[in-house]
Amino acid sequence: MNNVQLRQVGKVYAGGVEAVRAISIDIPDGKFCVLVGPSGCGKSTLLRMVAGLETISSGEIVIGDRRVNDLDPSERDIAMVFQNYALYPHMSVYDNMAYGLRNRRTPKAEIEERVQEAARILEIGHLLDRKPRALSGGQRQRVAMGRAIVRKPRVFLFDEPLSNLDAKLRIQMRVEIKKLQRALGITSIYVTHDQLEAMTLADILVVMNKGKVEQMGPPLTLYERPATTFVAGFIGAPPMNLVPLPEGGLPGLKLAKVPGSGRLTLGIRPEHFELTAPGTGPHALDIDVTVSAIEAVGSETFLYCAVGGNGPEIIVRVAGKSEIEAGATLRAVAEAKNLHFFDDETGVRIAD
Amino acid sequence: MVERRSILDFIPHLVLLLGIVILAFPVYVAFVASTWDAATIANGHMPLRPGPHFLENYYKLLFVGTGSSTREPVGVMMLNSLVMAMSIALGKIAISLISAFAVVYFRFPFRMAAFWTIFVTLMLPVEVRIYPTYKIVADLNLLDTYAGLTIPLIASATATLLFRQFFMTVPDELVEASRIDGAGPMKFFFDTLLPLSITSIAAMFVIQFIYGWNQYLWPLLITTRDDMQTIVIGIKKMIVTQDALTEWQLAMATAILAMLPPVLVVIVMQKLFVKGLVETEK
Numbered sequence: 144m145n146n147v148q149l150r151q152v153g154k155v156y157a158g159g160v161e162a163v164r165a166i167s168i169d170i171p172d173g174k175f176c177v178l179v180g181p182s183g184c185g186k187s188t189l190l191r192m193v194a195g196l197e198t199i200s201s202g203e204i205v206i207g208d209r210r211v212n213d214l215d216p217s218e219r220d221i222a223m224v225f226q227n228y229a230l231y232p233h234m235s236v237y238d239n240m241a242y243g244l245r246n247r248r249t250p251k252a253e254i255e256e257r258v259q260e261a262a263r264i265l266e267i268g269h270l271l272d273r274k275p276r277a278l279s280g281g282q283r284q285r286v287a288m289g290r291a292i293v294r295k296p297r298v299f300l301f302d303e304p305l306s307n308l309d310a311k312l313r314i315q316m317r318v319e320i321k322k323l324q325r326a327l328g329i330t331s332i333y334v335t336h337d338q339l340e341a342m343t344l345a346d347i348l349v350v351m352n353k354g355k356v357e358q359m360g361p362p363l364t365l366y367e368r369p370a371t372t373f374v375a376g377f378i379g380a381p382p383m384n385l386v387p388l389p390e391g392g393l394p395g396l397k398l399a400k401v402p403g404s405g406r407l408t409l410g411i412r413p414e415h416f417e418l419t420a421p422g423t424g425p426h427a428l429d430i431d432v433t434v435s436a437i438e439a440v441g442s443e444t445f446l447y448c449a450v451g452g453n454g455p456e457i458i459v460r461v462a463g464k465s466e467i468e469a470g471a472t473l474r475a476v477a478e479a480k481n482l483h484f485f486d487d488e489t490g491v492r493i494a495d
Numbered sequence: 496m497v498e499r500r501s502i503l504d505f506i507p508h509l510v511l512l513l514g515i516v517i518l519a520f521p522v523y524v525a526f527v528a529s530t531w532d533a534a535t536i537a538n539g540h541m542p543l544r545p546g547p548h549f550l551e552n553y554y555k556l557l558f559v560g561t562g563s564s565t566r567e568p569v570g571v572m573m574l575n576s577l578v579m580a581m582s583i584a585l586g587k588i589a590i591s592l593i594s595a596f597a598v599v600y601f602r603f604p605f606r607m608a609a610f611w612t613i614f615v616t617l618m619l620p621v622e623v624r625i626y627p628t629y630k631i632v633a634d635l636n637l638l639d640t641y642a643g644l645t646i647p648l649i650a651s652a653t654a655t656l657l658f659r660q661f662f663m664t665v666p667d668e669l670v671e672a673s674r675i676d677g678a679g680p681m682k683f684f685f686d687t688l689l690p691l692s693i694t695s696i697a698a699m700f701v702i703q704f705i706y707g708w709n710q711y712l713w714p715l716l717i718t719t720r721d722d723m724q725t726i727v728i729g730i731k732k733m734i735v736t737q738d739a740l741t742e743w744q745l746a747m748a749t750a751i752l753a754m755l756p757p758v759l760v761v762i763v764m765q766k767l768f769v770k771g772l773v774e775t776e777k
Contacts, residue, residue: 194671194675195674195675196671196674196675215674216671216674216675217674217675217676217677217678221675222675223671223672223675225668225671225672226668227666227668228668229666229668229669229671229672230672231669231672231686231687232691233687233690233691242676242678242686243675243676243677246676246677246678246682247677290672290676
């Protein structure tokens with residue numbers, strides 16, 4: 144069983160900065176866990192603690208049935224893919240992949256076999272004699288993955304491996320990483336700041352903020368029921384509209400039912416709006432809006448609207464092209480099941 | 496551009512040619528002088544074309560030695576100089592690589608203090624600390640030995656600084672990848688850091704070889720026996736004799752010979768040398 148357990152893991156840097164605070168995550172064997180969050184949220188630090196590149200200040204990390212806190216990176220049976228690939232510049236592609244195996248005194252024939260197999264899987268067989276500098280970004284990325292694969296580790300660690308690639312290649316490699324991880328069935332932890340990468344790759348998605356876990360679970364659960372305004376604002380592109388509701392209500396915005404008491408933040412995704420002519424209704428949510436800007440991307444159109452003409456800005460998504468022009472006054476409506484309410488002060492979701 | 500090329504290219508070429516002539520002419524004269532006999536030079540009317548005594552002069556110099564002043568053949572001096580320059584260059588590189596490795600990759604108490612101590616020695620070249628250094632070498636009975644000639648010159652802040660700067664540009668991820676690949680510190684040093692430093696090492700070798708070859712003051716102090724003197728000292732000794740006729744043709748031949756090894760080193764290492772100073776390959 145190659146599951147990974149983080150138990151109350153914490154990291155305090157010299158000088159007292161708490162980078163990671165008591166994080167517990169349980170990753171079952173063969174699952175793909177993605178850590179996502181803004182820069183400085185501690186996700187990379189956490190990954191590097193699993194790798195053994197950072198010491199663990201508190202808590203424990205268990206890989207399989209071994210507590211690895213005090214083990215060297217090489218003894219943890221992990222393989223890591225770095226953001227800038229970290230290929231050895233003076234070694235050929237073959238040597239780059241074989242280096243770790245040689246250091247472990249793997250028999251020569253087995254090294255040959257494993258490297259050839261990894262090269263076949265990643266389709267880099269024709270590059271084995273080249274030096275990294277003679278490779279394109281995408282090819283380097285493959286070699287970095289190959290170096291991880293040949294080791295047949297218990298756990299793959301990915302530290303923003305796609306962020307140095309151009310957009311098109313990134314999508315392609317994203318799909319390949321996913322396929323590869325499925326095919327090999329190796330437990331993986333993947334760090335990224337790109338929510339789209341996170342959504343598409345993860346079996347378990349962990350959203351981090353300020354060294355803590357905001358929410359974790361299957362990606363669609365996080366999308367459909369964000370636990371906090373932070374998650375709501377982080378997952379989805381464009382993110383969920385978050386409208387703080389002042390006491391006495393917002394001019395132009397009518398809610399059929401307000402749950403609980405106290406001050407609330409209303410959350411609604413851009414794609415859950417429907418547009419009708421002004422004056423229709425009532426629905427669970429009616430907002431009179433004035434369109435201030437339009438972004439057409441072809442398959443869909445985003446309308447930037449001001450609530451009540453001069454209130455907070457919200458984004459409304461319309462499928463396909465739209466005939467609506469800036470300055471138009473519309474009514475945006477939504478169903479009750481698509482409304483999210485959060486405590487205005489703590490940002491925590493209010494149970495519904 | 497094409498039509499303006501002829502004139503624009505001509506001027507820099509002219510300047511370069513002039514420079515070469517100014518630099519090369521004395522060397523040429525020295526060479527010409529080394530191919531005549533003593534009488535021709537002494538009467539002040541030496542021709543500007545090579546004379547008939549080339550083989551004779553160089554043979555005498557390399558294997559027999561000058562008549563009066565230095566006695567030992569120049570071949571021995573060249574060997575001494577070569578041993579000294581090589582020891583200094585290789586010794587400096589070895590020591591500096593290790594100390595730069597320690598300063599950059601290990602966190603030990605007083606790390607920065609150690610680094611600054613090395614740095615400060617830049618301000619204390621041999622000439623400044625010559626008396627205490629001489630005393631130590633003498634007390635250790637190292638006078639007239641290769642060890643005494645080279646060891647005090649080996650410690651080098653310049654090379655340590657250069658390697659430190661280079662090591663600091665090596666990405667941290669390479670260290671981390673090595674750790675994950677199961678390479679300990681020394682394995683990382685030999686498998687990754689050293690191959691990456693080749694061009695810097697070559698640049699350092701050229702600079703330090705020439706530095707070592709050209710040493711004058713220290714060998715002058717430390718060597719008293721004729722068979723230990725270096726070629727630079729040898730030239731000096733050949734031309735100061737006051738009561739005898741200076742054998743100019745031999746002195747000039749020695750100068751030409753003394754010039755050859757550094758020139759050879761530069762020519763052989765030129766490509767790596769320039770690479771090491773200009774680009775960092777990662």
